Amino acid sequence: MAAKWIEFLTGSLEQKKQYRQYKARINALPEPYGAVAKATERYLMYSGFPTEGDVMMTMLGDFADLWDRAAADGTPVRDIVGDDPVEFAETFAAAYDATQWIDKERARLKRAIADAEEGEQK
Template sequence: MAAKWIEALTGSLKQKKQYKQAKARIDALPEPYRSVANAQHRYSMYYGGVTDGDTLVQMFLDLADLWERAAIDGTPVSDIVGDDAVEFAETYAQAYGGTQWIDKERARLIKAVDDAKKKESRS
């Protein structure tokens, strides 16, 4: 009972556990994979704007999988990221879509403009 009340306030405890596990996997990577994976993780937190917990957790679980596999195979970072690290990180984040924080503001902007147009047409 208490867990449901806590989750209502803070979000899914299962998602938090999965996220922490993914972050721990990234932190356990050997260099240079750890540095790049942590940089991509941080960038994704700012750029992605994903608000859906399941999508966000899956994105970071997959990120850990990607860099673990690269480390195991010895794949050079440049072979994964290519020439443009920002483009790679943004394309990666966009692949997860999901609800983003900006969606709510876009809807507000569209409604405000539509409301203003209606008022103008009545005048």
């Protein structure tokens, strides 16, 4: 019972554990894979990580798998990210059909404009 209450307040304890494991995997990558993975992760964090924890953890697991495999195979990082790392990151994130935090902000902006417009008409 107490665990459910704690998870209600703080979020899934299992997902927190998975996230720590993910971070350990990324931090253990050899260079240059670690640097590129961290830079790409940072971009993903700012540009639109999924808001659903289970989707985010699936995405992060797949992301770590990608870099683990690339490092093990010795695949050049440019072969992974291509000529446009932004396009790579956005395409990678788009593969996970989920609401992103920016979607909430877009809806909030639209509501604020509609509410302001409604106030003008009164």
